[in-house]
Amino acid sequence: xxxxxxxxxxxxxxxxxxxxxxxxxxxxxxxxxxxxxxxxxxxxxxxxxxxxxxxxxxxxxxxxxxxxxxxxxxxxxxxxxxxxxxxxxxxxxxxxxxxxxxxxxxxxxxxxxxxxxxxxxxxxxxxxxxxxxxxxxxxxxxxxxxxxxxxxxxxxxxxxxxxxxxxxxxxxxxxxxxxxxxxxxxxxxxxxxxxxxxxxxxxxxxxxxxxxxxxxxxxxxxxxxxxxxxxxxxxxxxxxxxxxxxxxxxxxxxxxxxxxxxxxxxxxxxxxxxxxxxxxxxxxxxxxxxxxxxxxxxxxxxxxxxxxxxxxxxxxxxxxxxxxxxxxxxxxxxxxxxxxxxxxxxxxxxxxxxxxxxxxxxxxxxxxxxxxxxxxxxxxxxxxxxxxxxxxxxxxxxxxxx
Amino acid sequence: xxxxxxxxxxxxxxxxxxxxxxxxxxxxxxxxxxxxxxxxxxxxxxxxxxxxxxxxxxxxxxxxxxxxxxxxxxxxxxxxxxxxxxxxxxxxxxxxxxxxxxxxxxxxxxxxxxxxxxxxxxxxxxxxxxxxxxxxxxxxxxxxxxxxxxxxxxxxxxxxxxxxxxxxxxxxxxxxxxxxxxxxxxxxxxxxxxxxxxxxxxxxxxxxxxxxxxxxxxxxxxxxxxxxxxxxxxxxxxxxxxxxxxxxxxxxxxxxxxxxxxxxxxxxxxxxxxxxxxxxxxxxxxxxxxxxxxxxxxxxxxxxxxxxxxxxxxxxxxxxxxxxxxxxxxxxxxxxxxxxxxxxxxxxxxxxxxxxx
Ligand SMILES: Cc1cc2nc3c(=O)[nH]c(=O)nc-3n(C[C@H](O)[C@H](O)[C@H](O)COP(=O)(O)OP(=O)(O)OC[C@H]3O[C@@H](n4cnc5c(N)ncnc54)[C@H](O)[C@@H]3O)c2cc1C
Numbered sequence: 174x175x176x177x178x179x180x181x182x183x184x185x186x187x188x189x190x191x192x193x194x195x196x197x198x199x200x201x202x203x204x205x206x207x208x209x210x211x212x213x214x215x216x217x218x219x220x221x222x223x224x225x226x227x228x229x230x231x232x233x234x235x236x237x238x239x240x241x242x243x244x245x246x247x248x249x250x251x252x253x254x255x256x257x258x259x260x261x262x263x264x265x266x267x268x269x270x271x272x273x274x275x276x277x278x279x280x281x282x283x284x285x286x287x288x289x290x291x292x293x294x295x296x297x298x299x300x301x302x303x304x305x306x307x308x309x310x311x312x313x314x315x316x317x318x319x320x321x322x323x324x325x326x327x328x329x330x331x332x333x334x335x336x337x338x339x340x341x342x343x344x345x346x347x348x349x350x351x352x353x354x355x356x357x358x359x360x361x362x363x364x365x366x367x368x369x370x371x372x373x374x375x376x377x378x379x380x381x382x383x384x385x386x387x388x389x390x391x392x393x394x395x396x397x398x399x400x401x402x403x404x405x406x407x408x409x410x411x412x413x414x415x416x417x418x419x420x421x422x423x424x425x426x427x428x429x430x431x432x433x434x435x436x437x438x439x440x441x442x443x444x445x446x447x448x449x450x451x452x453x454x455x456x457x458x459x460x461x462x463x464x465x466x467x468x469x470x471x472x473x474x475x476x477x478x479x480x481x482x483x484x485x486x487x488x489x490x491x492x493x494x495x496x497x498x499x500x501x502x503x504x505x506x507x508x509x510x511x512x513x514x515x516x517x518x519x520x521x522x523x524x525x526x527x528x529x530x531x532x533x534x535x536x537x538x539x540x541x542x543x544x545x546x547x548x549x550x551x552x553x554x555x556x557x558x559x560x561x562x563x564x565x566x567x568x569x570x571x572x573x574x575x
Numbered sequence: 576x577x578x579x580x581x582x583x584x585x586x587x588x589x590x591x592x593x594x595x596x597x598x599x600x601x602x603x604x605x606x607x608x609x610x611x612x613x614x615x616x617x618x619x620x621x622x623x624x625x626x627x628x629x630x631x632x633x634x635x636x637x638x639x640x641x642x643x644x645x646x647x648x649x650x651x652x653x654x655x656x657x658x659x660x661x662x663x664x665x666x667x668x669x670x671x672x673x674x675x676x677x678x679x680x681x682x683x684x685x686x687x688x689x690x691x692x693x694x695x696x697x698x699x700x701x702x703x704x705x706x707x708x709x710x711x712x713x714x715x716x717x718x719x720x721x722x723x724x725x726x727x728x729x730x731x732x733x734x735x736x737x738x739x740x741x742x743x744x745x746x747x748x749x750x751x752x753x754x755x756x757x758x759x760x761x762x763x764x765x766x767x768x769x770x771x772x773x774x775x776x777x778x779x780x781x782x783x784x785x786x787x788x789x790x791x792x793x794x795x796x797x798x799x800x801x802x803x804x805x806x807x808x809x810x811x812x813x814x815x816x817x818x819x820x821x822x823x824x825x826x827x828x829x830x831x832x833x834x835x836x837x838x839x840x841x842x843x844x845x846x847x848x849x850x851x852x853x854x855x856x857x858x859x860x861x862x863x864x865x866x867x868x869x870x871x872x873x874x875x876x877x878x879x880x881x882x883x884x885x886x887x888x889x890x891x892x893x894x895x896x897x898x899x900x901x902x903x904x905x906x907x908x909x910x911x912x913x914x915x916x917x918x919x920x921x922x923x924x925x926x927x928x929x930x931x932x
Contacts, residue, residue: 174644174854175577182576244576435930449930452922458930459921463848463873466866470847473578488847491840554839555832559812562827 176473178244185245189252192223200258204529208264208296208338217262217293225249226261227291230271235288243480247473254425265334266290266297270343273360273412277401282362286341300330300344300363300387301410307332308549310345311354311407315389317346317361319396324348324361326369326392332543336372336385339365349404358406361398368392379535380519424472427465427499430533434458434507437525441511454510461506464499468492487558494550497540504534578847580648588648592655594621599658601899607659608759608902615659615726615762627662629686631670636679636686643671643791643856647798647849654802654910657902659760663795664694664724668788669732672739675784678777681741692741693728695719695766696792699736699785700915708735708768714748715740715773718765721754723792723913725762732776733766734785739776746772758909760902787856789914790867794852796910797867797874801842801849803903803910804878807885808838810900814889825888834884841877848873865927872920875911882907 178186196219201212220226221237228246230236239245253260261267271290274283289295306313315328326346336342342363349357365372369392374382401409435458438449448454471488478485507530508515518528541547555561580588598621599614607614622628630645632638639645646667653660666685669692673681684690697720698707708717719733730741731749742749748771754763776784812835815826825831852870855862882904886893893900915923925931 174579174581174850174858176854176858178576247576435928438930449925455925455930456918456921459869459924460872460876460917462924463869463876463921464844466869467844467848467873470578470851471844473576473851474847477576477578487839487843491843494836494840495844548833551833551836551840552829554836558839559832559835561812561815561832561835562824564827564829565823 178248182244182248186248186252189225189249190256192225193252193256193258197256197258203257203259205259208293208335213262214293216259217291220261221291225253227267227271230275230287230291234275234283235291243476247476251425254429262293264296265299265343266295266341269299270297273343273400273409276412277409279397279400281397282400286362295341296335296339298333298336298339298342298365298385298387300333300336300342302332303329304331308546310410311358313345313347313358315344315346316350317348317359319348320393322396323393324396324398326361326363326389326394328389330387330389332375332384333372333387334384336365336387337374337382341365342387343400345406345410348406352404355407356404358410359403360400360406360409361394362400363392363394363398367394377535377539379532379539383536383539424465424469424496427496427503428462428469430500430503431458431462431465434503434510437507438510441514441525443512448510451510454506457506457509461499461503464495465503468495468499487554490550490554490558493545494547494554497537498547501534501537501541504530504537508534578850580850584645584648587645588652590625591622591627591649591652594625595652595656595658599656601657601902604657604659604760604902605899615661618658618660619727622660622662623688628666628688631666631674632682632686633674636682638670638682638686642853642858643667643794644850644853646791647794647853650795650798651802651805651849654799654906655806657760657803657906659726661691661693661724661726661728661761663792663799665691665728667795668694668696668792669724671791672732672784672788673776675787676739676776676778676781680777689729691724691727691729693722693724693731693744693764694788694792695722695731695733696785696789696914697721699734700789701919702736708733708740710735710738710740710773711770713773714770715742716748716768716770718767720765721913722764722766723761725751725753725764731766734781737782737785739781739784740773741776742766742768742771742773748772756909758902758905760906761909786864790864791856792914793867793871793920794849794856796913797845797871798849798853800874800878800907800910801845803906804838804842804845804874804881804885807881807900807903807907808835808842810903811835811838811885811888814892818890831888834888838881838884842881845870845874845877865924868915868920868924868927871915872917872924875907875917878907879911 201216205213217226224237224239227236228239229241232238267290271287274287301310303313317324317326342365344361344363345358346361347357348359369390371388373386375384375386377383439447441448474488475485514525517524518531556563598618603614606612626639627649629638630641634640650663653662706718706720708715708719722731728744730743732741748769750767752765756763815831816824818825848870852866855866886900886904892898
């Protein structure tokens with residue numbers, strides 16, 4: 174254990190701080206959710222130039238071209254969090270598609286897509302889930318049939334986040350209907366303006382349409398839109414799912430949230446006394462702090478494992494499950510300490526932070542379900558982490574609950 | 576920055592682990608708990624050969640001059656094998672307190688093996704009406720409850736609240752009552768002192784020395800529970816793969832898998848947290864007390880969950896004496912109560928951060 178950074182890293186930290194001091198006036202607000210905001214795009218440009226976004230992506234595709242360095246990545250994240258400034262754009266395009274293309278894309282695909290994606294100009298959505306294929310993603314049925322130089326796509330995706338704003342979709346389709354289910358899937362890139370695509374926003378419990386239904390009727394895309402080979406889509410998609418899970422549950426963010434709740438508890442008074450004086454709520458606060466601290470240390474351990482190029486093992490497998498649950502519980506506490514004020518939402522008179530904690534409380538539940546539900550995470554932890562056997566699977570159609 | 580163990584630390588833990596795996600096997604622990612055999616003493620000698628008692632002793636006194644992290648790795652291993660041992664008190668807390676006070680005399684005696692110290696600090700954490708010590712001249716009177724590290728102790732290092740004193744075991748005016756705890760792998764005592772000869776610990780920063788002893792003791796108990804809980808989880812997973820019901824290993828039932836996954840997911844971050852809390856004792860003094868509170872309170876919550884869940888995975892067998900899983904269950908249970916339970920620790924943590932009106 175040595176938590177001191179060598180001079181090289183201390184210098185780097187000073188550099189990041191210097192950058193933030195002179196530039197943070199131009200940063201968009203953390204709650205700026207619009208994917209096309211001018212301010213966000215301008216900020217992304219500045220970050221790319223300085224290597225605080227797409228730091229290790231090749232220069233030729235618009236990245237900064239730095240050597241991968243888990244410690245520097247951590248320092249950047251820490252300093253941005255400390256300054257309360259949003260980092261680079263973190264959509265599914267940058268976090269999931271770009272790494273996939275770098276690993277498995279053709280030169281032409283890399284050339285065409287990576288640069289505009291990194292700059293934030295090209296927005297992507299992830300077309301995996303279908304009405305009949307959620308946790309059991311490999312049972313997906315949206316069909317792509319080759320006709321001349323095109324794939325012709327028919328079917329439906331669902332829960333597709335940001336599809337209503339996206340330029341492009343990376344999508345899983347069934348191209349080999351006769352192959353075993355995992356071997357019949359292909360990974361293709363679809364321009365959302367292609368005729369035959371219909372996007373219907375789905376209102377969620379938060380009151381926003383975070384996701385959509387996407388319908389495909391005879392949608393034609395060139396066969397060159399495929400990433401990897403036909404029938405290899407499952408493997409290609411799994412490369413990105415790994416990236417998605419790494420994306421969730423940032424431990425510094427959790428501690429930041431915790432400090433905000435402590436601030437609320439100091440500020441809000443009931444019968445003349447600050448809430449922080451209430452021993453029961455305080456106990457809940459510190460209980461969550463201890464958990465957030467444990468997750469932070471787990472994250473530090475993962476940073477070291479990554480910088481040593483060692484496998485992360487159990488410490489990595491648990492992050493999505495524990496991180497999302499912790500965030501949800503923190504939102505729950507924030508709402509509870511506010512009492513009646515905790516239920517005020519959006520533009521209600523007297524609402525605190527526009528009811529932000531209610532949004533977190535609901536959205537974090539979505540995070541617990543999406544991207545591999547908590548139960549699926551537990552299956553993964555027990556099977557891959559603890560070596561326990563898979564459940565026996567009944568033959569298709571032989572097993573009904575009623 | 577390197578967040579992990581060094582080669583030397585891994586080797587230390589490995590050598591203690593290999594020794595205890597043989598010397599502290601369950602049948603021996605069982606005999607010790609039943610009042611037969613002298614496993615605590617046998618292990619003391621064996622661990623002495625590996626240098627364990629010297630880990631925290633300064634090099635000037637012939638010690639290894641290592642830190643709380645190394646001590647925590649040893650505690651973890653002792654917990655893993657439910658080993659009878661006075662290590663936490665005698666070679667963890669006592670040495671840290673005497674080091675902080677600058678008492679070279681006692682440190683030399685510990686290094687030479689002529690003194691082994693039990694530790695009584697309960698009254699500095701939360702005093703009960705019937706306990707507490709008062710010094711008068713060279714003598715001390717009153718009661719010290721829940722004195723830790725009694726196995727093999729020759730002396731007791733006790734607090735009067737703001738002052739540390741040493742009394743000799745068996746001396747005139749020192750009477751001891753052995754307690755029957757749920758965990759019988761380690762012996763606890765209540766001491767009643769009646770004008771017992773007291774030698775004062777050197778220096779006058781006893782409040783600080785005591786603080787450090789409590790912080791380090793909490794980290795070591797958390798590490799002990801980590802080791803015990805990790806072993807319980809391993810046993811549960813192993814058992815579930817061997818046990819068949821409904822023509823399949825119970826490890827293939829999702830309810831069982833999810834119990835194990837939950838244990839693992841909660842437990843693994845505790846490891847990193849305890850490493851850090853231990854490291855902070857020597858390297859991040861401003862966080863030492865807070866991290867000790869957070870690490871022990873969190874570990875004890877997770878430990879309790881693992882202890883009951885791992886037992887459940889074993890079905891009726893888990894409930895038997897025969898299997899002996901209950902030794903780990905009880906070790907974790909006792910650690911939870913010592914030096915502050917979770918609620919007490921969280922209240923202290925809040926206070927340390929000024930979260931109190
Ligand atoms: C906010 C949000 C955003 C999303 N964004 C996207 C997106 O952009 N693109 C995309 O493709 N998808 C997206 N999803 C979809 C998400 O990945 C799925 O919702 C998720 O995989 C679960 O699938 P499902 O909804 O069909 O639930 P189901 O799979 O039907 O699950 C229902 C319940 O059954 C449980 N269950 C299912 N199978 C098992 C099993 N084997 N063992 C134990 N329990 C099981 C689940 O844990 C869950 O509790 C999003 C979801 C949410 C909530």
